[in-house]
Amino acid sequence: MPNRRRGEISANLDGRDFTLCLTLGALAELEDAYGAQDLGALLRRFAGGALSAGDLIKIIAAGLRGGGNDVGPEEVALMRTEGAAAGFATIVSELLSATFGDSKSEQAPPNP
Numbered sequence: 697m698p699n700r701r702r703g704e705i706s707a708n709l710d711g712r713d714f715t716l717c718l719t720l721g722a723l724a725e726l727e728d729a730y731g732a733q734d735l736g737a738l739l740r741r742f743a744g745g746a747l748s749a750g751d752l753i754k755i756i757a758a759g760l761r762g763g764g765n766d767v768g769p770e771e772v773a774l775m776r777t778e779g780a781a782a783g784f785a786t787i788v789s790e791l792l793s794a795t796f797g798d799s800k801s802e803q804a805p806p807n808p
Contacts, residue, residue, distance in 0.1 A: 716759030
C-alpha cells in the first residue's frame with residue numbers, strides 16, 4: 697500500500713494498480729531530462745502548470761521506476777487510464793504533490 701508521507705501514490709494504468717514515487721534517482725533523471733540545475737528549477741518548471749503530453753509520460757515513467765516498476769517511457773506512452781488525458785494529468789498532479797508537498801494538506805487541522 698502506498699505511503700503518501702514517503703511520497704508514494706497509487707495509480708491504475710492499463711487495469712493494473714501501480715505504486716509511483718519520485719525518489720532522488722527519479723528526480724535526478726527528471727533534472728537531466730529537463731536540463732534543470734537543481735530541484736528548485738525542476739519544481740518551478742512543474743509549477744508553471746503547462747505540462748505537455750511528453751512531460752506527463754516522462755514524469756509518470758520516472759515515478760513508476762521510483763516505485764519499483766520496470767516501465768519505460770515507451771510503455772507509458774501506450775498505457776490507458778480512467779479519464780484519458782485528464783486522468784494522466786491527475787496522476788502527475790498527485791505525484792508532484794506527494795513529492796514536493798501540498799500547502800493545503802500540509803496545514804495543521806484547526807484547534808477546537
